[in-house]
Amino acid sequence: MSSIKLLGIAGSLRQASTNRGLLRAAQSVLPSGASLEIADLLDVPFYNADLKEIPESVKRIARQAQDAQGFVFACTEYNYSMAPALKNILDWLSRLPDTPVLNDKPAALMGAGGGMGTSRAQYHLRQTCVFLNIHPLNKPEVFSNAFAGGFDEQGNLTDQKITGLLTEQMAALINVIKQKA
Numbered sequence: 001m002s003s004i005k006l007l008g009i010a011g012s013l014r015q016a017s018t019n020r021g022l023l024r025a026a027q028s029v030l031p032s033g034a035s036l037e038i039a040d041l042l043d044v045p046f047y048n049a050d051l052k053e054i055p056e057s058v059k060r061i062a063r064q065a066q067d068a069q070g071f072v073f074a075c076t077e078y079n080y081s082m083a084p085a086l087k088n089i090l091d092w093l094s095r096l097p098d099t100p101v102l103n104d105k106p107a108a109l110m111g112a113g114g115g116m117g118t119s120r121a122q123y124h125l126r127q128t129c130v131f132l133n134i135h136p137l138n139k140p141e142v143f144s145n146a147f148a149g150g151f152d153e154q155g156n157l158t159d160q161k162i163t164g165l166l167t168e169q170m171a172a173l174i175n176v177i178k179q180k181a
C-alpha cells in the first residue's frame with residue numbers, strides 16, 4: 001500500500017494536454033511507496049467570494065489536497081504567466097474556512113510549453129507559493145518543449161531526457177517528505 005500521497009494539478013483543461021501528460025509521466029516514475037492522484041479541474045468554477053457554498057468540485061479537490069503530503073504542479077504557461085485554471089484552484093484552496101490544505105507542504109514544479117518551457121510561468125508560480133507557504137523544490141527544474149516532438153498526439157511524454165529529470169525530481173520530492181516526517 002502507498003504511504004506517501006501526492007496531488008498533481010495541471011493548468012490546462014484540454015484533453016490532449018502535454019502538461020497533464022507530464023503528470024502521467026511523473027506517476028510512472030514515482031519511487032515505490034508513493035502515489036500521485038491527478039486533480040480534475042474541468043468542473044471548477046471561477047473563484048467568487050459571493051458564492052455562499054463551496055462548490056462540490058472544490059470540496060473534492062480540497063479533500064485530495066488535504067490527504068496529500070506534497071504537490072506536483074504542471075504549470076501551463078499562457079501569455080508569460082501561469083494559466084488561469086491552476087491559479088484559480090490555488091485561489092479556491094487558499095480560501096477554505098479553517099482548512100489549511102496547502103500550508104507547509106513541498107511541491108515539484110514542471111511544465112510543457114514553448115521554447116522557454118514555461119519557465120516564466122513557473123517563476124510566477126514560485127512567487128504564489130511564497131504567500132501560500134508551499135515549498136517548491138529548487139532542483140531539478142523541468143522545462144519542457146511541447147512543440148519539439150517530445151510528446152505524442154495524446155499528450156503523452158516520449159522524451160527520455162525529460163523523463164529522466166522527472167525521475168530525479170520525484171525522488172527529490174519524496175526525500176523531502178520523508179525528511180519532514
Ligand SMILES: Cc1cc2nc3c(=O)[nH]c(=O)nc-3n(C[C@H](O)[C@H](O)[C@H](O)COP(=O)(O)O)c2cc1C
Nearest residue numbers: 012017018019020076077078079080113114118146
Ligand atoms: C492563450 C495562450 C497563451 C499562450 N502563451 C504562451 C506563453 O506565454 N508561453 C508559452 O510557452 N506557451 C504559450 N502558449 C502555448 C502553450 O504553452 C501550449 O498551447 C501548450 O501546449 C499548452 O499546454 P497543454 O499542452 O498542457 O494544453 C499559449 C497558449 C495559449 C492558448
